[in-house]
Amino acid sequence: xSASYDNLNGQNHASYADNRYGDSGYITPAGRKKRTSNxxxxxxxxxxxxxxxxxxxxxxxxxxxxxxxxxSAAASAAxxSAAASxxxxxxxxxxxxxxxxxxxFLMPIYPSTTDxxxxxxxxxxASSDSKTSWPTDSFKPSNPDVLTVRPDRPxxxxxxxxWAALPALIANDPYLKGWNASIxxxxxxxxxxxxxxxxxxxxxxILDNAREIKxxxxxxxxxxxxxxxxxxxxxxxxxxxxxxxxxxxxxxxDEDKWNSAHFLDTxxxxxxxxxxxxxxxxxxxxxxxxxxxxxxxxxxxRPGVTQVTTSAGWWRNNITGNxxxxxxxxxxxxxxxxxxxxxxxxxxxLLKTTVGNARDNCAQSVSNDGTWAETANYWYFGTTGHxxxxxxxxxxxxxxxxxxxxxxNFFKTGDFHMYITGATSLFxxxxxxxxxxxxxxxxxxxxxxxxxxxxxxxxxxxxxxxAEPWSMFWYNPTIGGAxxxxxxxxxxxxxxxxxxxSMRSSWTDNNALYVAMKAGMNKNHQTHxxxxxxxxxxxxxxxxxxxxxxxxxxxxxxxxxxGLQDADRWKWYRKxxxxxxxxxxxxxxxxxxxxxxxxxxxxxxxxxxxxxxxxDKDSTAFFTMDMTSAYFDITSVKRxxxxxxxxxxxxxxxxxxASKGVQWxxxxxxxxxxxxxxxxxxxDGQTMKVTILNAPSGAAFSQSAxxxxxxxxxxxxxxxxxxxxxxxxxxxxxxxxxxxxxxNPQWPGDVTYVTPPSVALDQWTLRSHDSxx
Ligand SMILES: *[C@@H]1O[C@H](CO)[C@@H](O)[C@H](O)[C@H]1NC(C)=O
Ligand SMILES: *[C@@H]1O[C@H](CO)[C@@H](O)[C@H](O)[C@H]1NC(C)=O
Ligand SMILES: *[C@@H]1O[C@H](CO)[C@@H](O)[C@H](O)[C@H]1NC(C)=O
Ligand SMILES: *[C@@H]1O[C@H](CO)[C@@H](O)[C@H](O)[C@H]1NC(C)=O
Ligand SMILES: *[C@@H]1O[C@H](CO)[C@@H](O)[C@H](O)[C@H]1NC(C)=O
Ligand SMILES: *[C@@H]1O[C@H](CO)[C@@H](O)[C@H](O)[C@H]1NC(C)=O
Numbered sequence: 001x002s003a004s005y006d007n008l009n010g011q012n013h014a015s016y017a018d019n020r021y022g023d024s025g026y027i028t029p030a031g032r033k034k035r036t037s038n039x040x041x042x043x044x045x046x047x048x049x050x051x052x053x054x055x056x057x058x059x060x061x062x063x064x065x066x067x068x069x070x071x072s073a074a075a076s077a078a079x080x081s082a083a084a085s086x087x088x089x090x091x092x093x094x095x096x097x098x099x100x101x102x103x104x105f106l107m108p109i110y111p112s113t114t115d116x117x118x119x120x121x122x123x124x125x126a127s128s129d130s131k132t133s134w135p136t137d138s139f140k141p142s143n144p145d146v147l148t149v150r151p152d153r154p155x156x157x158x159x160x161x162x163w164a165a166l167p168a169l170i171a172n173d174p175y176l177k178g179w180n181a182s183i184x185x186x187x188x189x190x191x192x193x194x195x196x197x198x199x200x201x202x203x204x205x206i207l208d209n210a211r212e213i214k215x216x217x218x219x220x221x222x223x224x225x226x227x228x229x230x231x232x233x234x235x236x237x238x239x240x241x242x243x244x245x246x247x248x249x250x251x252x253x254d255e256d257k258w259n260s261a262h263f264l265d266t267x268x269x270x271x272x273x274x275x276x277x278x279x280x281x282x283x284x285x286x287x288x289x290x291x292x293x294x295x296x297x298x299x300x301x302r303p304g305v306t307q308v309t310t311s312a313g314w315w316r317n318n319i320t321g322n323x324x325x326x327x328x329x330x331x332x333x334x335x336x337x338x339x340x341x342x343x344x345x346x347x348x349x350l351l352k353t354t355v356g357n358a359r360d361n362c363a364q365s366v367s368n369d370g371t372w373a374e375t376a377n378y379w380y381f382g383t384t385g386h387x388x389x390x391x392x393x394x395x396x397x398x399x400x401x402x403x404x405x406x407x408x409n410f411f412k413t414g415d416f417h418m419y420i421t422g423a424t425s426l427f428x429x430x431x432x433x434x435x436x437x438x439x440x441x442x443x444x445x446x447x448x449x450x451x452x453x454x455x456x457x458x459x460x461x462x463x464x465x466x467a468e469p470w471s472m473f474w475y476n477p478t479i480g481g482a483x484x485x486x487x488x489x490x491x492x493x494x495x496x497x498x499x500x501x502s503m504r505s506s507w508t509d510n511n512a513l514y515v516a517m518k519a520g521m522n523k524n525h526q527t528h529x530x531x532x533x534x535x536x537x538x539x540x541x542x543x544x545x546x547x548x549x550x551x552x553x554x555x556x557x558x559x560x561x562x563g564l565q566d567a568d569r570w571k572w573y574r575k576x577x578x579x580x581x582x583x584x585x586x587x588x589x590x591x592x593x594x595x596x597x598x599x600x601x602x603x604x605x606x607x608x609x610x611x612x613x614x615x616d617k618d619s620t621a622f623f624t625m626d627m628t629s630a631y632f633d634i635t636s637v638k639r640x641x642x643x644x645x646x647x648x649x650x651x652x653x654x655x656x657x658a659s660k661g662v663q664w665x666x667x668x669x670x671x672x673x674x675x676x677x678x679x680x681x682x683x684d685g686q687t688m689k690v691t692i693l694n695a696p697s698g699a700a701f702s703q704s705a706x707x708x709x710x711x712x713x714x715x716x717x718x719x720x721x722x723x724x725x726x727x728x729x730x731x732x733x734x735x736x737x738x739x740x741x742x743x744n745p746q747w748p749g750d751v752t753y754v755t756p757p758s759v760a761l762d763q764w765t766l767r768s769h770d771s772x773x
Contacts, residue, residue, distance in 0.1 A: 020076055037111040038095045063348065088132045088172040090277040095174045097482065098462035102510055104543075105424040108462040110508040110611045118448040118482040119482035119609040120145040122454035126478070131168045133478045135161055136144040137395075144399035146351045149339055153281040155396035156274060156333055157388070158473045163225055166472060173477045175461050180226065182467035187219035191235050195242035196253045202555040204434060205262030206252065211437035211632045213243050213467075214272035218438065221279040222469040233283045236276055243269060244295040255304035260303035263315065264323065267330025268438070270300035274330075274337035292340050301338075301346045304331045308353045316357050321374045321526035325362035325385030328354040332389050336396045355393065359402040362386055363410060370412025371498035375430035376420045380439045383413065387443035390450075391474065414447050414456035418483075419491045419502035420516065423509070423539040427502070427516035432550040435737045440465040444471045446474040458483035484508050485609045489647075490602040490621040497521050499598045501623035505647035508611040513745065514539040515650050517641045519596035527560045530575050531590040533630040534582030534639045538650060540745035546581050546666045549706065549722055556717045573708045573722075581667055586633045586660030587709055594630035598623065601766050617646040619771075633660040640761045644769060645754045650743040651693075651769075655761055657736040664739055667706055672726050674701035679728060687746040692730065694758050696737045702729045723764070 015145050098108030127133040137159065139150040152160050155469050170176045196212050216239055224232035238247070243258075245251040252259065258266040273296040279287070284292065297351040307313035307327070316656035332354045335347035342348075365373055366380050390400040404410060420427045441460055448457030457479055460466055484507035491502050500518035517536035522529060538546040551557055552572035559569055573579045577590045602621035607613050622642035635657040640649050656662055670681035670688065677692040679701040692699050706722035730739060738760075744753050754772035 012040055037097070037099045044770040045771035066654055077524050082332070088129075092172065092174055096178060096462065101210065101464050102542075105509055105510075105748055106464045108464075109510060110462075111610050112343075114610050115614045116609050119485050120480060121485045122458050122479070122481040123451065124449075124454050124476060124478050126740070130165065131172050134169070134476065135165055137161060139398060141398040143500075144397050144401075145311055146355050146393070146397055146401065147339065147348055147394050149336065150398070154278045155336055156278045156392045157395055157470060158279065162473050166226070169477050173475075176467070176472060176475060176477060179471055183219055183222055183469060183472070184226075186467075187216075187223040187232070190216045190219055191232075195239050195247050197249060200259070203262065203557065204554055205259045205265045207262065207265045207268065208435050208437065209243075210265045210268035210272065211435070211439065213239060213436040214268050214275070217272045217276045218469045221275060222472070224280060224283070230283070233280055236280060237288065238275065240276055240292060240295070241270070244291070244299075256299070256709065258299040258303070260299075260306070260312075263303075263307055263313070264326050266300055266303055267327045269330070270304065270334035271709040272295060272331040273300060274334040274586035280301070289341070293341060296334050296338065297342065297344060297346055300334050301331065301350060304334075304350055305346055307331075308350065308357075308673075316361070316634050318361065319526065320361050320365045321528075322365070322378050322382035322385065323526070324358060325382045325389070326364065328358035328362060329384075329385035329389035329392075331610055333392050336392055355401045355403070358386070359406045360390060362389075363403050363407045366407055366410045366413045366416075367493075367495040367498050368409045368412075369493040369495040369498060370409060370414075370416040370493060370740070371493045371500070372413055372416055373497060373524065375432070376417075376426045376428055376525045377430075377432045378526075378528055379413070379417060379420075380436060380441060381433060383417075383441075383443035383447075384439045387446040387474075388470070391446055391470075407451070411447060411451035411453060414444055414451070414453055415491065416458070416493065417441060417444060418459050418487075419493070422516060422537060422544070423504065423506075423512040424514070424542065424544045425539075427500070427518075427537050428548045428550065429518060429532055429535055430525065431530075431554075434554070436465075438468075440468055440470075442466060442468060442471045442474065445471050448479070449474060449476045453486065454479050454481065455483040478734070482609060484607040484611070486606050488602070489605045489615075489619075489729060492598075492600040492602070492623060494598055494600070496595065497524055499596060499625070501598075501600055501621070501641070503602070503621045503641075503643055503647075504616060505643075506611075506613050507607050508613075510541045512539070513643070513647055513650070515543050515643070516640075517623055517643060519598050519627060522590060522592045522594045522595075522630070523563055527563050529563075530580055531570055531577045531592070531628045532582060533590055533594050533596055534625065535580040536641060536652070537581070538743060540743075541684075541747070542686065543669075543684040543686055543744075545668055545670060545681060545683065545688050545743070547725075548581075549579055549667060549670060549705070549720075549725065552715075552720055553717045556715075558716055563592060565589075567592075568716050571713050573706070573712075573715075573719045576708070576712070578663075578665065578712075579667070579706070579707065581665060583627075583631075583637055583639065583654055583656065584663040584665055585631045585656075585658050587663075587711065588632060588660075590630040591632060594627065596625045596627045596629060598625045599764075603766055611765060615646050618767075618770075619646055620644065620766055622764050622766070624764055631658075634658040638761045640764055640767065642764065644742075644756055644772060645752075648747060648751060649753060652741045652743070653761060654737070654739040656739070659734050661734060662732045662737065666728045666739065667722075667725050668728060669724050670726070672701075672703045672728055674728070676700050679703075681728070689744040689746060690728065691742045691744070693740040693755065694738070696732070696735075699730050699737070699739065702731060703727060704729060 097663045100109040233579040258269045335350040339347045389404040444456040444460035499520040502516045504514040506512040552574040593672045600623040601620045605619040620643045624640035638655045640653045669684035673680045677695040679690045681688040706725040756772045759768045
């Protein structure tokens with residue numbers, strides 16, 4: 001077996017899904033009876049919480065507004081506190097909303113209920129009760145400055161007053177209680193392992209090492225502060241010594257242990273050492289403190305100075321993506337941790353430049369529609385860096401210096417994440433990125449509080465990756481309600497860079513129908529995209545029917561080097577147009593200069609308070625695009641997708657005039673039985689029927705393995721295997737076609753399926769398909 005990071009560390013990190021599995025202890029083991037949610041057993045407690053709070057005048061709708069003097073006067077201190085404590089006991093009695101995590105896709109499972117009295121709208125309640133809400137921070141500088149830090153420790157993310165308040169909050173909040181237990185369980189698991197073993201993973205460097213160490217340090221330091229058990233401090237020291245090259249096994253070359261050539265690695269180590277230094281500040285001996293600081297300066301922050309003062313720091317120049325966020329954030333956290341103890345001036349020098357640079361670049365990674373301009377997966381890395389940096393600056397110095405609001409649309413990125421999360425998994429187009437380790441979607445919890453968007457935290461708190469130290473401090477326990485209450489089922493993101501559609505039949509049913517399709521530009525996604533205008537995913541019946549293949553070879557030297565038409569990147573199957581769920585013309589890649597136009601509409605259907613949603617038959621949405629600019633050898637190509645029959649069926653229509661051969665392609669894990677103009681797909685014990693309506697002469701389904709044509713140019717390194725993936729294909733010679741492909745998931749029960757009329761894409765409206773038979 002060849003050496004690999006996984007072998008060295010005695011675990012399988014082969015895929016993100018594997019490594020996430022079981023992490024929070026929140027997975028229902030197969031075969032075990034699902035527990036009934038208390039909110040079903042108890043009937044109406046969530047509403048009750050609201051009513052009590054309203055009755056005593058403590059609800060102000062938005063906690064950023066202050067309640068009227070009359071209302072305040074009406075609520076006596078005594079009754080407010082009584083209300084708060086009954087709210088707390090109701091919250092505890094209800095428990096977490098999701099009762100389990102789906103074992104295949106790791107999505108939360110919400111019990112079914114049609115009781116509309118149960119859930120209220122997402123809200124932060126006003127409360128000043130110390131058992132149910134955070135105290136206010138007494139550190140409030142009138143002129144915040146990056147070089148002026150709070151007087152006490154910790155500075156980063158979790159100030160002392162929050163640690164002091166946390167035990168009572170944990171005792172009164174089911175989410176905090178569960179996360180605290182998970183973090184301890186995880187910390188205990190890490191403690192039993194040897195320190196992370198150094199492994200240089202080609203051009204991906206030691207990023208996995210760095211992120212895993214950061215994850216451990218956070219967990220160990222948290223466990224110490226919540227238990228006062230000094231064995232956690234000893235174990236932290238062991239991990240730090242190892243990453244400083246003073247452990248039992250060697251840790252990289254002496255002159256550059258943290259691999260500054262791949263600066264993400266250096267930045268994540270700097271963050272990890274900063275957290276250790278700061279969170280356990282009073283526990284370190286003067287000698288330990290000086291050793292941690294010296295390692296941080298030598299391998300992290302001084303190389304950081306080289307980055308910010310020379311061209312080595314390419315990620316500083318107009319890189320509106322995760323690199324800019326992660327690098328600036330790691331340097332900032334490291335520098336804030338040692339500021340004033342550091343006599344070299346390095347921390348100061350860095351802080352004078354990282355903050356403005358992140359505001360001008362990292363914070364601009366979100367388009368004006370909320371889309372993270374790289375990919376749905378890179379959103380995790382980028383927003384983790386952004387949220388850690390903003391939160392650290394806020395707690396350490398009292399301001400975020402525009403990181404959170406210089407881009408006035410940044411707050412919409414929470415919606416991007418919610419809508420790109422399908423019934424089974426993300427609409428994961430483009431590159432998926434490396435292992436996530438210390439990266440989660442918990443920036444949602446921070447953004448919820450800062451932007452007063454409670455639904456972001458309500459959505460994230462039931463996810464498998466919610467349990468980690470950051471969540472403990474970012475979560476505002478005065479939150480109430482259900483994220484799905486009033487949430488539109490559809491959303492269109494139509495910035496010209498992104499252009500994508502998200503449509504679903506429910507927010508809370510793992511078996512829901514979800515279809516997402518993108519147009520957008522093939523350029524300007526930090527070289528993480530595919531040539532994939534028209535690409536889509538489709539979920540129904542608890543599984544994914546049309547899916548993505550993910551990243552190709554990150555270790556290949558030219559994988560990221562160019563996005564031009566002749567770039568090597570576009571030679572790997574997973575990046576080529578033929579590896580996408582879209583139209584292929586002449587077996588050739590799309591034009592990198594594509595600039596599609598889109599149209600869309602929706603019935604604006606929202607989910608109500610219940611987890612069972614009955615949509616009426618008129619509830620629909622559609623998204624059409626002119627993707628002519630994405631192709632060569634064509635006169636015109638248009639594509640559209642719409643929901644039919646009360647969101648039970650999907651139609652995908654393509655209108656094509658091409659002077660070369662055309663293929664309609666869709667990648668699936670299903671077993672395909674193709675029979676002329678229809679195909680039966682089976683997967684996970686479920687069935688999907690696919691039919692070509694009004695089939696043009698010669699149009700029929702065929703299938704192939706998910707691999708390149710023999711005539712394709714050879715990529716610099718081999719393609720990845722796509723085991724179990726087949727391509728459903730309609731292959732046609734040059735010509736003019738209207739291809740209408742109807743997807744009928746075989747829902748349980750007595751479902752009547754419709755056959756839609758043939759309507760030209762330009763004529764599509766919400767009601768254009770009502771005459772379905
Ligand atoms: C908990 O531990 C598991 C297994 O080591 C890991 O995959 C997961 O990411 C950890 N979760 C957190 C939040 O640290
Ligand atoms: C946090 O979890 C640990 C381990 O389960 C437990 O010992 C501790 O009491 C918990 N803390 C609080 C405040 O409940
Ligand atoms: C740990 O020590 C601090 C400071 O002495 C104290 O306030 C806190 O209650 C202790 N926590 C535990 C879990 O013993
Ligand atoms: C970054 O973009 C700005 C505005 O487009 C431009 O003025 C500046 O020169 C760019 N900087 C670099 C280093 O490319
Ligand atoms: C096949 O299933 C795996 C595991 O769920 C998933 O990651 C992948 O995207 C699926 N592939 C397709 C083409 O649907
Ligand atoms: C949906 O909402 C949008 C924005 O408020 C509105 O313009 C449109 O008319 C609504 N459509 C329907 C069918 O209600």
